[in-house]
């Protein structure tokens with residue numbers, strides 16, 4: 001069987017296989033809503049949030065900030081046990097809003113509660129690149145010596161004109177600074193990108209990927225742009241549908257193949273698409289679950305005999 005640079009037969013460096021190698025078995029991510037808000041909503045950076053954002057569209061039903069971390073982990077394990085039996089290793093995923101947006105003492109309390117739960121082997125902390133600081137990174141660095149710890153930065157785009165347009169409230173330079181600080185502390189980090197943001201064409205997206213592939217990050221997630229109910233983007237789309245390019249599944253997978261070919265083969269790909277809750281999703285409605293989308297993507301890689309990093313020329317490529 002053909003094996004790729006990452007040591008297994010899948011044509012991209014996939015997350016479950018990586019965990020399989022690291023922990024010797026499946027690790028289930030359990031989302032947590034720890035009651036954070038976000039500086040782009042409470043006025044310290046902006047109001048109204050990023051134009052695409054409605055956290056309810058992604059939060060599993062068991063995640064409610066009124067519940068303790070322990071209760072959310074318990075219910076998350078129960079929720080996932082219906083699909084996956086016998087898993088006894090878990091990753092506490094601080095997912096909703098900006099999960100470093102509080103004082104260090106409060107963050108320590110929340111993260112420590114999660115790590116004390118039986119079977120929790122690590123933390124994934126979703127945040128904005130402008131909500132990280134040295135002292136927190138120092139503490140996360142210490143934690144990384146005992147647990148798997150990953151900071152996930154929503155960088156969304158590498159173009160400031162796009163970040164302005166989606167009211168992100170930070171720049172790409174902020175992202176570079178946070179990534180650099182995190183790398184210097186030796187902490188694992190991931191980035192999240194949205195493919196198809198307003199104003200970006202395919203050439204912008206593919207050139208951006210060369211830049212992204214040079215970053216000192218380990219993990220990456222991709223989401224297609226989705227129009228979600230009760231967002232500013234939904235209002236924009238209703239008024240001017242032509243202002244937003246929405247990809248069909250076929251177009252998106254074709255673009256993702258070209259993205260994956262340019263992507264640094266060392267990056268672990270956590271996701272190639274998003275799956276907002278159907279009650280919240282306006283468009284595009286592809287009518288498939290994530291595993292079905294992934295299967296189509298992998299079939300396409302196979303049929304085209306291509307793989308992650310096939311066109312990656314190295315970190316020095318300009």
Ligand code: SF4
Nearest residue numbers: 038040049050053097
């Ligand atoms: S995407 Fe993140 S940063 Fe933007 S409004 Fe939503 S929670 Fe805040």
